[in-house]
Amino acid sequence: MNAELPPVAPDVVAAAVESLTSRLRKKLDAAIESYAVTPVTADDGVVRIRCGEDTEVTLTPGPSGAVTDAGQAVCSCLLAPRCLHRAAVLGACPVAEADATAEPPAAVAGAEGDAVSAEGTAPEAATGQPTALAAPDPAEPTGLGATQVTTPAGPTDAQVAAAAALWAATAAVLAAGVPAAGAVPQAELLRAAHTARLAGLHRAEAAALRVVRGLRGARARQDGHRLADLVGNVRELLLTTTLLAAADPDPALVGTARRSYRPGGSLRVHGVCREPVIAATGYGGVVTHLVSDDGRWFSVADVKPGGPARARGAGTATVALGSGSLDHAQLGRGGLLVSGATLSPDGRLGSGKGVRATPVAGLSWTSGPLAALFARPLTQAVAERLTRTAGTDPDRSEQAVRELIGCDLVLVGAAGDQLLARELIPGRPDADGLLIRLTPANGHPDLAHTANFRRLASRPGLRLRVIGRLDPDRAATLRPLAVGPVPDTEATLRLPADWMGRADLGYDRLEGVHFPPPGALPPVEGLGDVPPDPLAEAPVWRLRRLVEVAVSGGRRAVAEPARAGDRNGNRAALCRSGFRTAADLATALTVEADRRTRDVFGRTAEADPDAYARAWLAAAVYLTSTERALIQATWVTGDSLT
Incomplete structure (x- = not known):
C-alpha cells in the first residue's frame, strides 16, 4: 500500500480487477508491490504515478478525498481501462472508509468540518432494515389506548443473499x-463488501474492509500489523455473516451506518488527563480526556501526520475548540463550558463555527465528578467492560473496553517492565486487595512513560491514585495514563500545586522531590516469585496457535498436524488440563483441513471451503470466550495471581 495515494472505494478496486484477463491477474500482485514504492506526483488535487516510460495513471479524487468512481482513475496506455497499470495502482491505494463513499447526510449548518446528521431518522434508516409490529392479540383491546409491541424483523432476502456471498468470499480467503x-x-471480498453495503449490512461491510486492510498489512509486513487483530476481524466477519445468512433477527448484526458529528447542546466538562498518540502510520498527537458533570466521558483529539515529534509537541498545543485560548496541558487540568457542542459517536468533541467554549476552573481528582471515578471497586468496573456476548457490536464493545478506569493502588514490586500493585480497599489490610499488573501505555523512548515507571518501581509501598485503560488481552493488567496522590496519607506523591494533583505519565516527568522520603513508606511483604499469568500458562495456547496458523498459512498449514498424527501431543495436553472441548475442536479443524475428496476418475477434487470455515469459526469463537473467561477470573478474586 502506498500512503501517498488517495483512498479508493471498494467497488472501484473490485471492478478494475474483475476486468483483467486471467493472464494479467497472474501479474497483478507483483505490479502492486512495484507501484507501492513508486514516487507519486500530486498537483492541484490530481495524483499521477508513472508506470513506465510512456504510461501514466491519473487519479482525481472527489470532494471526500477518495476515488469513488471508475472515471476518476485513468491510464494513458492503449489497453485502458482494462489494463494492468490502472488495476495495480488502484490496488496499491488504501481502501476508503464506508462513509467516504456514501451520500452526504443532511447537516446542521455552522459546523466547520463537522457534518452533523439530521435528527429524526427512522429506525429502518439507521439499521438498514425495517421494524415490524407484532400481531395484536384478539383478547387485547385495540385503538388509541392499546399498546403495540415492536419486535425486530429478520434480515431481508437481499441481506441474506449478501451475507451468504460475503461468507463465501471470506471462506475462500481463510x-x-x-x-x-x-x-x-x-x-x-471487496465486491462482496460493496454488495453488503448496498443491502444495508453496515457491520459486515466494516468487518470486511478491516480484513482486507489486515491482509494487505500482513503481506506488506507493515510495522503496525498484528496477526491477532487480523484473526479477530476474520472471526467477527464469519460470525456475523453466518448468523445473518441464517436469518437471525438480532438488529445488532445488521449494524448502523457510521454517523457524523451530531448536536450535543451545552456541556460542562472537566479535564482528567492527556494521552500521547503515536501511530504506526506516521501520525502523532494528543488526546485529552474529559468528564462531564453527569459522569460521561468525552475527548478532544489533535492527531496529525508527524509521528513522535508531533506527539511530544502536541501536549502543549492550542486546543482547536472555541476561542483557542487554552492548550491541552491546561485543558487536562482545567475545564470547559461548551455551547453548541457537536459530538461524534465515540464522544469526541467537534470544532466548528457554531461551537463556543469558555475555560472554567479545573477540579482535583478528589472533588465533584472526578472523585466518583475512584469510588467503584475494580472488580465491578472491569466486569462491565469485559462482559460481551457473541453477537455484541464490536465497535460498542471496543468503546466500552477503552473507557478509562480509576482506582487507588499500593505498589508492591516490579517484574520486568511491569509494576505489581494491589487495590486499596477502605478499612481492610493492603494484602486483601486485588493484585494487578501495571504496564506502560506507550513504551516509545521519546515519551515519559518508561522513565516514570522506573521511578515508581523504586518506591514499593507508595500509594497512588491511577487513571488508566484496561488491557483486555492480559491477565489483570492496567495501562496507566496519569497518577496522583491518595488522600489522607503521607505515603503518596507530593506534586506541585499547578499540577492540580495529577501527573500525565506520557508528558510529566516524576522527580525525586515528587516522592515522600523513604521513611514515610510502610514496608510491604515481598512477593517472592513473579505471579504466574493464568492465560499464558493455560494450554489453550495450542489451540490459539492453530487458529492463527490457519489465517497466516492457510488450509495446508493447518492440515500438517493431522498428517503427523498429533506428534506434538496437542490433544493429549489439552485433555490432561481439562480442556477437552478445545481438544475436540482442534482435532475437528485439522481433520477438516486435511479432508480430500476424489471424483469418479480418482482425481483430487476441490475441498469444501464452507465446512473448513465452520470448523475454524467454532474453534475461534471458543478460544475467544475461553481466554476472556480466564482474564475475567483474574479480576474477580484477590489471590487469582498468587
Whole structure:
C-alpha cells in the first residue's frame, strides 16, 4: 500500500480487477508491490504515478478525498481501462472508509468540518432494515389506548443473499491464507463488501474492509500489523455473516451506518488527563480526556501526520475548540463550558463555527465528578467492560473496553517492565486487595512513560491514585495514563500545586522531590516469585496457535498436524488440563483441513471451503470466550495471581 495515494472505494478496486484477463491477474500482485514504492506526483488535487516510460495513471479524487468512481482513475496506455497499470495502482491505494463513499447526510449548518446528521431518522434508516409490529392479540383491546409491541424483523432476502456471498468470499480467503490471499481474492471480498453495503449490512461491510486492510498489512509486513487483530476481524466477519445468512433477527448484526458529528447542546466538562498518540502510520498527537458533570466521558483529539515529534509537541498545543485560548496541558487540568457542542459517536468533541467554549476552573481528582471515578471497586468496573456476548457490536464493545478506569493502588514490586500493585480497599489490610499488573501505555523512548515507571518501581509501598485503560488481552493488567496522590496519607506523591494533583505519565516527568522520603513508606511483604499469568500458562495456547496458523498459512498449514498424527501431543495436553472441548475442536479443524475428496476418475477434487470455515469459526469463537473467561477470573478474586 502506498500512503501517498488517495483512498479508493471498494467497488472501484473490485471492478478494475474483475476486468483483467486471467493472464494479467497472474501479474497483478507483483505490479502492486512495484507501484507501492513508486514516487507519486500530486498537483492541484490530481495524483499521477508513472508506470513506465510512456504510461501514466491519473487519479482525481472527489470532494471526500477518495476515488469513488471508475472515471476518476485513468491510464494513458492503449489497453485502458482494462489494463494492468490502472488495476495495480488502484490496488496499491488504501481502501476508503464506508462513509467516504456514501451520500452526504443532511447537516446542521455552522459546523466547520463537522457534518452533523439530521435528527429524526427512522429506525429502518439507521439499521438498514425495517421494524415490524407484532400481531395484536384478539383478547387485547385495540385503538388509541392499546399498546403495540415492536419486535425486530429478520434480515431481508437481499441481506441474506449478501451475507451468504460475503461468507463465501471470506471462506475462500481463510482457506488460502495470507500468502495466497493476493489482489484477486481481496477484490472478491471487496465486491462482496460493496454488495453488503448496498443491502444495508453496515457491520459486515466494516468487518470486511478491516480484513482486507489486515491482509494487505500482513503481506506488506507493515510495522503496525498484528496477526491477532487480523484473526479477530476474520472471526467477527464469519460470525456475523453466518448468523445473518441464517436469518437471525438480532438488529445488532445488521449494524448502523457510521454517523457524523451530531448536536450535543451545552456541556460542562472537566479535564482528567492527556494521552500521547503515536501511530504506526506516521501520525502523532494528543488526546485529552474529559468528564462531564453527569459522569460521561468525552475527548478532544489533535492527531496529525508527524509521528513522535508531533506527539511530544502536541501536549502543549492550542486546543482547536472555541476561542483557542487554552492548550491541552491546561485543558487536562482545567475545564470547559461548551455551547453548541457537536459530538461524534465515540464522544469526541467537534470544532466548528457554531461551537463556543469558555475555560472554567479545573477540579482535583478528589472533588465533584472526578472523585466518583475512584469510588467503584475494580472488580465491578472491569466486569462491565469485559462482559460481551457473541453477537455484541464490536465497535460498542471496543468503546466500552477503552473507557478509562480509576482506582487507588499500593505498589508492591516490579517484574520486568511491569509494576505489581494491589487495590486499596477502605478499612481492610493492603494484602486483601486485588493484585494487578501495571504496564506502560506507550513504551516509545521519546515519551515519559518508561522513565516514570522506573521511578515508581523504586518506591514499593507508595500509594497512588491511577487513571488508566484496561488491557483486555492480559491477565489483570492496567495501562496507566496519569497518577496522583491518595488522600489522607503521607505515603503518596507530593506534586506541585499547578499540577492540580495529577501527573500525565506520557508528558510529566516524576522527580525525586515528587516522592515522600523513604521513611514515610510502610514496608510491604515481598512477593517472592513473579505471579504466574493464568492465560499464558493455560494450554489453550495450542489451540490459539492453530487458529492463527490457519489465517497466516492457510488450509495446508493447518492440515500438517493431522498428517503427523498429533506428534506434538496437542490433544493429549489439552485433555490432561481439562480442556477437552478445545481438544475436540482442534482435532475437528485439522481433520477438516486435511479432508480430500476424489471424483469418479480418482482425481483430487476441490475441498469444501464452507465446512473448513465452520470448523475454524467454532474453534475461534471458543478460544475467544475461553481466554476472556480466564482474564475475567483474574479480576474477580484477590489471590487469582498468587
